[in-house]
Amino acid sequence: MFPEYVDKAINSVKGQTFQDIELIVLDNKERTHSIGRMFNQGAELASADWVYFLGDDDFVSPDYFASLKMFIDRYAIEEKYVAVSSYSIFFDDEKKVMSTNAMTPMGAFRRDYLLSHKFNEDLEKYIDVDYYKRLDADGKKAKIMRWHFGYYYRQHDGNVSGRKIIKELSNHQHGDNVSGRENIKPIPLN
Numbered sequence: 001m002f003p004e005y006v007d008k009a010i011n012s013v014k015g016q017t018f019q020d021i022e023l024i025v026l027d028n029k030e031r032t033h034s035i036g037r038m039f040n041q042g043a044e045l046a047s048a049d050w051v052y053f054l055g056d057d058d059f060v061s062p063d064y065f066a067s068l069k070m071f072i073d074r075y076a077i078e079e080k081y082v083a084v085s086s087y088s089i090f091f092d093d094e095k096k097v098m099s100t101n102a103m104t105p106m107g108a109f110r111r112d113y114l115l116s117h118k119f120n121e122d123l124e125k126y127i128d129v130d131y132y133k134r135l136d137a138d139g140k141k142a143k144i145m146r147w148h149f150g151y152y153y154r155q156h157d158g159n160v161s162g163r164k165i166i167k168e169l170s171n172h173q174h175g176d177n178v179s180g181r182e183n184i185k186p187i188p189l190n
Contacts (some may be wrong), residue, residue: 002056006025009055010023010025012061012161015062019048020068034124035127036120036121038121039119044115047078050072050109050110050111051108051109052065052083054106058152058154061152064151067150080141083109083132083143083147084142085106085142085143086143087103087104087148102153114146130153
C-alpha cells in the first residue's frame with residue numbers, strides 16, 4: 001500500500017453520490033501477497049453482485065460509481081458482459097496530466113464470474129491485461145463506458161507496472177469515436 005495516497009483513495013469512495021457501496025480495504029503494504037491474490041481475496045470478501053478494484057494510489061470522481069451503476073443497469077444485463085470499465089486520467093505526482101485517452105486498468109466485475117475465474121496469483125505485473133485476455137478467451141466481454149473520465153490513475157515510480165504502461169495504454173485503440181469527450185471537465189488533482 002502507498003500510505004501517502006491511500007486516504008485520498010478511501011475518501012473518494014466514501015464521497016460517492018451513489019451510497020450503496022461496501023468498502024473493503026485490504027492491507028498489503030508489506031507486499032507479502034501478489035496483486036492477483038489481493039483481488040481474489042477482495043472478491044471472496046465482497047457481498048455485492050459487482051466488485052470494483054481501486055488502486056490505493058488512485059482515486060475516483062464523486063459521480064464515478066453512480067455512472068458505473070447506471071451503465072451496468074443499461075448494458076451489462078447480457079450474460080456475456082462480465083466487466084465494465086472506463087477511460088482514465090493518468091497523472092503524475094506533480095499533478096501533470098499524462099494521458100486522458102487510456103482505458104482504466106481494472107474496472108467493475110461480476111462477482112460470480114470473479115469467484116469462478118480467479119486472477120493469476122503468480123504474476124507480478126499486468127494482472128489486468130492477463131485477466132482481460134482470459135475473459136476474452138472465455139467468450140466474455142468488457143463494456144467500456146467511453147464518455148466518463150472519473151478514474152484518476154496516479155503514475156509514479158512505485159507503480160507495479162512502471163512508467164511504460166502510459167505509452168502502451170495511450171497508444172491502444174479503443175474502437176469507435178466518442179462524441180462530446182472534448183467537453184468533459186475533469187476534477188482538480190489536489
